[in-house]
Amino acid sequence: MAEIVVYVADQCPKCNILKIKLNNKGIKYQEKIASKEEIDDILKTTNIMSLPILKIDDKYLDFTEANNWVNEQK
Secondary structure, eight states: OOOOEEETTTOHHHHHHHHHHHHTTTTTEEEEEEEHHHHHHHHHHHHHSSSOOEOOOEEOOOOHHHHHHHHOOO
């Protein structure tokens, strides 16, 4: 099974939407409040510029990509 981490911020509407979608699909994930250092590290290797960020194993997805991925899950 893939390791799934959702990087979020407090009071982030998109973050809450993504978590609800993951929960509705029964997808297990770890929620992580993103620190500035973590976001800076992610930005160095991706083009993702805002939260939430969904990490599946070693792949990072922005909000739109994450929504598409969740929608494809059975």
